[in-house]
Amino acid sequence: MATQSTTPDNAQPFSIPERALDRDCTTLSRHVLQQLQSFSPDAQDLSALMGRIALAGKLIARRLSSAGIVDGVLGFAGSENVQGEAVKKMDVYANEVFISAFKQSGLVCRLASEEMDEPYYIPENCPIGRYTLLYDPIDGSGNIDTNLNVGSIFAIRQQEGSDTTGEAKDLLQDGSKQIAAGYILYGSSTVLVYTIGKGVHAFTLDPSLGEFILWQENLTMPERGKVYSVNEGNFWDWEDNMRDYVRYVHRNDNYTARYSGALVSDFHRILLQGGVFLYPGTKAKPDGKLRLLYESAPLAFLAEQAGGRASTGTMPISEFVPKKLHQRTPLIVGSIKDVELIESFLNDRRE
Ligand code: P6P
DSSP: OOEEEOOTTOOSOEEEOHHHHHHHTOBHHHHHHHHHTOOSHHHHHHHHHHHHHHHHHHHHHHHHTTBTTBTTSSSEEEEEOTTSOEEEHHHHHHHHHHHHHHHTTSSEEEEEETTOSSOEEOOTTSOOOSEEEEEEEEETGGGGGGTOOEEEEEEEEEOOTTOOSTTOGGGOSOGGGEEEEEEEEESSSEEEEEESSSOOEEEEEETTTTEEEEEESSOOOOSSOSEEEOOGGGGGGSOHHHHHHHHHHHHOTTOEEOOOSOHHHHHHHHHHHOEEEEEOOOSSOTTOSSBIIIIIHHHHHHHHHTTOEEEOSSSBGGGOOOSSTTOBOOEEEEOHHHHHHHHHHHTTOOO
């Protein structure tokens, strides 16, 4: 029922479409509770966790929007991370943002990040929670200095056992242990996409409100798409069957190539329009480049929730049990028919 008011000259009553207001009030934290249809402690925790993710996203988006105007956004920090990659200033900043957003939350016991050799354990003088946040604070940071899209990727797992050693052995479990996953895409607008296992939902940051407002619910990937997204500069490093797949799409008019150099940006396109993103292993690096726990597994959770598929090429990403915290994996993710086609090439199952 829209609220109506009459005007003195009996003109058409002015009405405020209730839907518009209700939508503006569907913030991320409220949406999580609606998804769970519960106000249990677990539901409240999950809602609060997503609220902290949103805070981190707002802080990072604000910083990125001032790149070139304030120091500390563009350029390199002058160090290397555990991945052996040159660290950008924004990698350091964004990593600290997530720690600050969660440190006093009482929600997590540790944070595991692409940028940290070992997990950051919440100090004893801070409230300790029972969840672990795994995250890539800035994915695709090579794009920052040219003002192209970048993202943050996150996954939330329950703390299991009391392992406080650096290996965090209880994190070395398959993707079914993720209770929430998603990403924030810092693009022409800032979009947060998440799942808690009840569909995939997208929110857009309204800077005037400082809130992520519901944009689309229950996103589903088309079962096939036109886009294939891969860095063909690695073509001659791939195994023969992978090269055969790429030759197939070259010859087939139904495909077009799109590749941004930022996983979140390329995945978001695939989520909305269909197609496939792939970062295969090479002869020199059969495990590929992308990390499992805080890049591929969260995106696999989203893809499967959206009716898509995510594979290493030989097994579902969601079933892959990592041997170490910074485990790498080949990644093929997207529309189910496109992923299955690549698997048929890789496993010699072509009709
Ligand atoms: P390449 C960014 O460094 C990243 O981790 C992903 O965001 C992206 O998809 C990939 O690596 C790009 O790697 O080798 O194509 O530059």
